[in-house]
Amino acid sequence: xxxxxxxxxxxxxxxxxxxxxxxxxxxxxxxxxxxxxxxxxxxxxxxxxxxxxxxxxxxxxxxxxxxxxxxxxxxxxxxxxxxxxxxxxxxxxxxxxxxxxxxxxxxxxxxxxxxxxxxxxxxxxxxxxxxxxxxxxxxxxxxxxxxxxxxxxxxxxxxxxxxxxxxxxxxxxxxxxxxxxxxxxxx
Amino acid sequence: xxxxxxxxxxxxxxxxxxxxxxxxxxxxxxxxxxxxxxxxxxxxxxxxxxxxxxxxxxxxxxxxxxxxxxxxxxxxxxxxxxxxxxxxxxxxxxxxxxxxxxxxxxxxxxxxxxxxxxxxxxxxxxxxxxxxxxxxxxxxxxxxxxxxxxxxxxxxxxxxxxxxxxxxxxxxxxxxxxxxxxxxxxxxxxxxxxxxxxxxxxxxxxxxxxxxxxxxxxxx
Numbered sequence: 001x002x003x004x005x006x007x008x009x010x011x012x013x014x015x016x017x018x019x020x021x022x023x024x025x026x027x028x029x030x031x032x033x034x035x036x037x038x039x040x041x042x043x044x045x046x047x048x049x050x051x052x053x054x055x056x057x058x059x060x061x062x063x064x065x066x067x068x069x070x071x072x073x074x075x076x077x078x079x080x081x082x083x084x085x086x087x088x089x090x091x092x093x094x095x096x097x098x099x100x101x102x103x104x105x106x107x108x109x110x111x112x113x114x115x116x117x118x119x120x121x122x123x124x125x126x127x128x129x130x131x132x133x134x135x136x137x138x139x140x141x142x143x144x145x146x147x148x149x150x151x152x153x154x155x156x157x158x159x160x161x162x163x164x165x166x167x168x169x170x171x172x173x174x175x176x177x178x179x180x181x182x183x184x185x186x187x
Numbered sequence: 188x189x190x191x192x193x194x195x196x197x198x199x200x201x202x203x204x205x206x207x208x209x210x211x212x213x214x215x216x217x218x219x220x221x222x223x224x225x226x227x228x229x230x231x232x233x234x235x236x237x238x239x240x241x242x243x244x245x246x247x248x249x250x251x252x253x254x255x256x257x258x259x260x261x262x263x264x265x266x267x268x269x270x271x272x273x274x275x276x277x278x279x280x281x282x283x284x285x286x287x288x289x290x291x292x293x294x295x296x297x298x299x300x301x302x303x304x305x306x307x308x309x310x311x312x313x314x315x316x317x318x319x320x321x322x323x324x325x326x327x328x329x330x331x332x333x334x335x336x337x338x339x340x341x342x343x344x345x346x347x348x349x350x351x352x353x354x355x356x357x358x359x360x361x362x363x364x365x366x367x368x369x370x371x372x373x374x375x376x377x378x379x380x381x382x383x384x385x386x387x388x389x390x391x392x393x394x395x396x397x398x399x400x401x402x403x404x405x406x407x
Contacts, residue, residue, distance in 0.1 A: 021234050026220065027213050034216035049226040056233050073206050080209040113197045122200060129204025130211070137205050145198045 013063045020059060020079055028052050028083050035087050051086040058082050062156055074145065081138035085157040088135050110144065112172065116179050128178040136171030143168060271370075274351065295339060296321060297381055302335050304403030306396055309333050331390040335404075340383050359398050375401065 032048035041047050059066070059082055066078060118125055129137050142148045150168075154161045191199070222230075266273065295318040305311075308327035315322045321337040352369035359377075367374040368391075375386040375397060386400060 018234055021230070025230070027210075029220050029222065030216045031209060031213040033218075033220070034212050037216065045223075049222060049229075053226065053229050053233070056230065060233060071202075073202055077202055077205050077209070081205075084209075110194065110197070113193045116197075118193050118196045118200065122196065125197070125200040126204040126207070129201055130208045132204075132208075134205070134208055134212070137201065137208065141201050141205050144194075145201055 013060075016063055016066070016068060017056070017060050020075070021056065024076060024079055025052070028055065028080065031080065032083060032087060036090075039091055041091075047090060051083065051090055054086045055079070055083040058086070058156065077138075077141055078146065081134075081141055082156070084134045084138050085159070089158055110172075112176060116176070121179070121182075124179065124182050128175055128182065131178060132171060132174055136167055136174060139164060139167040140171050140175075271351075295319060296337060299407040300337050300382070300384070300404050301407055302400060302403055303405045304399050305333060306390075306392060306400070327390075329390075331388065333388045333390070334386065336385045336387075338383050338385075340378050340381055357394070359401050362401070364401065377401075 029048060029052055032051050033044060036044035036047050036051075059079060066075065068075065116125065139153065142153050143150075148156070150161050150164045153159075153164045157164075299316060299321050301321075302323060302325075305325055306327075308329075309325040309331075310327070311323060312326045313324045319339060323335045325333040325335075327333075352367055354365055354367045357364050357366050362377050362379075364375050364377040367376070371389065373388050373391055377384055384404070386397070392400075
């Protein structure tokens with residue numbers, strides 16, 4: 001409790017967290033309730049409040065890492081990404097696949113982007129990302145859009161680096177499969 | 188879109204797709220949201236924690252604090268103004284006289300001494316003689332007190348409150364005498380090879396008178 005009180009001792013940060021609360025708290029509650037109810041959690045209301053509180057604590061803790069000069073959609077995605085990871089941590093049913101990340105390099109990891117004809121198939125790519133489980137798409141978002149390192153993501157989300165690599169790898173694989181499938185169906 | 192690289196477009200697509208997904212999932216919950224009171228309090232603490240810490244005092248609390256501060260200031264001022272009178276109350280208990288006759292001492296009084304001369308107007312009020320202490324107490328009509336004590340040298344401890352007092356060394360009949368002067372009492376302390384002697388008085392005697400008293404001390 002003391003930590004986040006110290007974190008928001010700066011008046012500007014205080015305004016930022018208040019702005020996020022007023023804009024997104026209700027929708028975040030709905031998102032959490034929707035996920036937890038469909039996960040058949042017995043006390044999903046209590047769990048939803050819990051994850052939303054933890055989410056805001058994390059947002060407050062890392063408030064300085066949020067670039068408020070970015071678009072509103074990016075700020076919203078960041079907040080919901082944090083929330084999504086809290087929900088995943090609560091549900092905790094993820095099977096982490098072993099990934100050899102010794103040669104992980106962002107530049108080469110996402111070379112596939114050049115092969116998916118994104119300019120011609122932009123709407124399909126958006127749709128494929130919509131269909132992807134949020135834990136994969138949000139991890140890809142943190143890596144590519146927020147430009148976080150694997151260790152930063154691991155620390156922020158309270159998960160292991162192996163889990164982060166696993167989500168990146170799986171997310172990428174599922175996205176490519178989804179786009180390949182869409183391509184074949186289109187034919 | 189033409190000016191953006193494939194990777195930038197991909198990032199844009201992720202942003203869009205993710206935002207759409209979040210909205211879609213959130214819209215799947217159509218029930219009314221009623222948060223618990225505990226959640227509201229926790230969220231208020233997270234969001235407005237800084238303000239909560241600096242909540243203003245109620246008028247009643249402010250009045251009580253103001254009264255307490257005023258009382259403290261008055262007491263402190265009185266303490267400063269009447270400090271001498273206050274000190275006098277405590278000073279009387281700070282002077283300690285040597286061990287009583289019932290205390291164990293390794294040395295006993297061998298010769299008993301007494302005053303053969305006392306200033307005019309003083310009369311003997313009481314005396315006490317024991318192996319470890321000899322004492323004589325004199326008063327005059329003004330209730331001024333004069334005392335003479337004799338104790339064994341090696342087993343006696345004298346204690347004085349030195350606050351607002353001065354101690355000087357004087358020589359009377361080749362005897363080094365320690366004179367302690369305080370607002371309410373005078374003390375004259377000296378010793379020989381066997382005993383320690385003390386004369387105290389509430390009246391401030393002239394040095395000549397003190398010399399007469401000390402010179403007039405005789406062995407019984």
